[in-house]
Amino acid sequence: MWSSLRKPISQFCGPLKRRGHGYGGGCPGANLPFGLDSPMRFTVCYLIAGIVGFGAPFLVIRHQMLRNVTDEPKED
Numbered sequence: 001m002w003s004s005l006r007k008p009i010s011q012f013c014g015p016l017k018r019r020g021h022g023y024g025g026g027c028p029g030a031n032l033p034f035g036l037d038s039p040m041r042f043t044v045c046y047l048i049a050g051i052v053g054f055g056a057p058f059l060v061i062r063h064q065m066l067r068n069v070t071d072e073p074k075e076d
Contacts, residue, residue, distance in 0.1 A: 029036045033049075036042055
């Protein structure tokens with residue numbers, strides 16, 4: 001039984017063995033949305049991305065808590 005399954009399994013797993021796992025190559029930082037050319041530019045972009053990513057949920061919650069949700073009937 002195992003001998004009949006060996007060939008299909010090796011055909012399926014062969015490319016996986018060659019490629020390995022995870023991100024296959026490139027240089028470190030190749031998947032970042034900003035370049036690593038200038039240390040100052042990297043620092044500014046990283047801070048902006050971090051502030052927006054970390055602060056946005058707090059701003060959304062603050063906006064939701066401060067808006068007026070009471071519906072008072074208008075008297076004409």
